[in-house]
Amino acid sequence: MTIFPIGALVLTIWAVIAWRSADRALAFSLVVVPFGMLAVMRLPIGGLTPLASHALAALSIGLLAVGLSMRRKTGLQVIPAAGLPLILLAAYAVFASLILVRYFAGSFLVFAPGRNAGGVLLSNDFAARLSPLSAGPSNLSQTAYLLLSIAFFFAVSDVIRRRGPDFLIAALRAGAILNIALGSLDLVGLDALIRPFRTANYNLLDTHTVAGFTRIVGGFAEASAFGPVSAVFATFFLVQGHIAGGPRDLITGAGNALFAVLSLSSTSFLCLGVLALFLLIRALRPLVLAINQRDAFALIAGTALATALMTTTLLSDVLGDLPARVLDKLFFSKAQSASGLERAAMARYGIITLWETNGFGAGIGSVRANGFFSALLAATGLPGLLLTLWFAKAAFVDGTPAAMTELYALRRASQAAALVSLAAASASSFSVDPGLVVMLFAALSNFAWTPDPLPRFGIA
Numbered sequence: 001m002t003i004f005p006i007g008a009l010v011l012t013i014w015a016v017i018a019w020r021s022a023d024r025a026l027a028f029s030l031v032v033v034p035f036g037m038l039a040v041m042r043l044p045i046g047g048l049t050p051l052a053s054h055a056l057a058a059l060s061i062g063l064l065a066v067g068l069s070m071r072r073k074t075g076l077q078v079i080p081a082a083g084l085p086l087i088l089l090a091a092y093a094v095f096a097s098l099i100l101v102r103y104f105a106g107s108f109l110v111f112a113p114g115r116n117a118g119g120v121l122l123s124n125d126f127a128a129r130l131s132p133l134s135a136g137p138s139n140l141s142q143t144a145y146l147l148l149s150i151a152f153f154f155a156v157s158d159v160i161r162r163r164g165p166d167f168l169i170a171a172l173r174a175g176a177i178l179n180i181a182l183g184s185l186d187l188v189g190l191d192a193l194i195r196p197f198r199t200a201n202y203n204l205l206d207t208h209t210v211a212g213f214t215r216i217v218g219g220f221a222e223a224s225a226f227g228p229v230s231a232v233f234a235t236f237f238l239v240q241g242h243i244a245g246g247p248r249d250l251i252t253g254a255g256n257a258l259f260a261v262l263s264l265s266s267t268s269f270l271c272l273g274v275l276a277l278f279l280l281i282r283a284l285r286p287l288v289l290a291i292n293q294r295d296a297f298a299l300i301a302g303t304a305l306a307t308a309l310m311t312t313t314l315l316s317d318v319l320g321d322l323p324a325r326v327l328d329k330l331f332f333s334k335a336q337s338a339s340g341l342e343r344a345a346m347a348r349y350g351i352i353t354l355w356e357t358n359g360f361g362a363g364i365g366s367v368r369a370n371g372f373f374s375a376l377l378a379a380t381g382l383p384g385l386l387l388t389l390w391f392a393k394a395a396f397v398d399g400t401p402a403a404m405t406e407l408y409a410l411r412r413a414s415q416a417a418a419l420v421s422l423a424a425a426s427a428s429s430f431s432v433d434p435g436l437v438v439m440l441f442a443a444l445s446n447f448a449w450t451p452d453p454l455p456r457f458g459i460a
Contacts, residue, residue, distance in 0.1 A: 004199045007040030007052070014056050022067055023159050026060035027171035029053050033437060034179035036220035036229065039200040048141055049200040057436055058148055061155045068158070080157050082394035082446050086150045089380070089387040093364055093432075096380055097143040101363035106132045108356040110378075111346050111368040113138040128342050130349070133362055142365030145433040153439040160447045165410060168440060176233040176252050182219040183230065183259040194219055210264040218259065227268025228424035230260040232437065235275045236417035242279070243409035267428045271420045278416045343370040343428070350374030354381055364432055372425035376432045384432070392418075395442035399449030407448040414445035 003011070010032070018025035032038065032052045039049035040056075079087075109120065109130040120130045156168060185193050191206065198204060202221035209215065215223035218230070234257035241249030257275075260268040350369025353362050354377040361381030369375040376384055396415050418441045421434070 002042040022063040029056040030171040037198040085390040097139045097363035138365035157443040180255040215264045216262040223263040227263030227265030230256045231271030235420045239416045240413035346370040347374040350378035353378040411448035414441040
């Protein structure tokens with residue numbers, strides 16, 4: 001194992017924070033999320049370079065677990081209701097990634113997790129190849145990421161229960177402001193200041209352009225990662241600021257929305273579209289309740305379409321054919337590009353994997369499938385899908401409405417941000433791991449809608 005110099009500095013800062021409070025150490029893992037290319041170490045297993053946010057979260061969870069075991073009392077330990085499907089999902093993920101991948105090994109062809117894997121060339125339009133299903137190191141590493149996110153949900157739920165939500169929201173806000181700062185450095189050409197924090201073994205794609213404009217990548221390896229994260233930050237703080245009337249959150253959200261646009265990522269534009277639709281439905285909610293539901297949603301769809309067309313027309317009058325060229329590059333011609341064709345094929349073979357495994361899945365890290373649902377079905381099959389939907393319902397739908405404006409705003413902001421994250425993952429993710437930030441939204445949503453939750457079940 002090799003620890004990078006900048007990684008040693010980050011670990012030292014974490015250790016100083018952890019010495020004072022394990023809760024603050026966990027919050028620090030959220031602050032460093034915008035450093036999307038910062039790895040603290042290189043592991044001997046396949047040369048993996050886990051991101052700082054994941055490494056610090058894992059260390060913090062371990063520290064919290066030790067503290068919990070020391071103060072544990074006899075009797076039942078409260079577990080959030082949304083935690084039960086996560087426990088079952090973790091158990092099935094481990095089973096699928098250790099057992100099912102070996103049971104089905106060699107029985108059909110898949111896109112291997114590694115981009116440079118050899119095999120059968122499916123199409124001359126892209127380089128990815130098909131190879132027989134087999135077990136490998138990615139089964140362990142990718143499953144570990146999912147288990148870490150699940151553990152993070154329980155950790156932040158415990159912190160929120162003991163200290164309230166403001167503690168972690170402040171950490172998330174610091175991360176969102178840091179994301180704006182890193183994007184600003186990249187925008188003005190001072191990305192050399194970010195270079196020491198780019199230690200992960202990812203390909204840095206910071207010179208790509210769209211219609212002559214350089215795409216902003218901030219602290220990430222590419223614009224397609226920076227843009228959606230910026231859009232998620234924007235969604236959470238714009239919705240919370242809009243409902244609770246917080247100018248600080250509105251400014252933070254607007255700044256991140258700007259950089260979601262400047263990333264010129266088709267996924268980030270999809271995310272912003274989902275955010276706009278969410279805000280439009282909220283604005284027209286009284287109308288939806290007053291008239292026929294079908295007519296109301298037809299009106300919302302028509303209003304959204306008319307607004308989009310009007311905006312495009314106005315921009316065209318001011319900027320000439322630039323908006324059309326950008327839209328063509330990001331959307332209309334994307335499906336016929338090599339990347340678009342490759343992603344479509346990977347999504348299709350994710351569904352084929354579900355069929356070939358009789359609905360059980362081939363294990364996490366066994367198949368490279370594009371889109372969250374395609375990847376989830378390929379990895380964990382129908383059981384994984386059902387457990388994930390159960391978790392989403394328990395975390396974001398179930399519960400008793402909160403009377404306080406602050407909690408109501410927190411619930412809606414968490415729901416909207418999670419929905420935007422899902423839209424981004426459905427469009428371009430290869431992973432079944434929802435991520436640390438989404439798990440934070442789940443914990444915040446569950447707390448906000450049931451301010452004084454009763455334990456649904458417990459363990460001895």
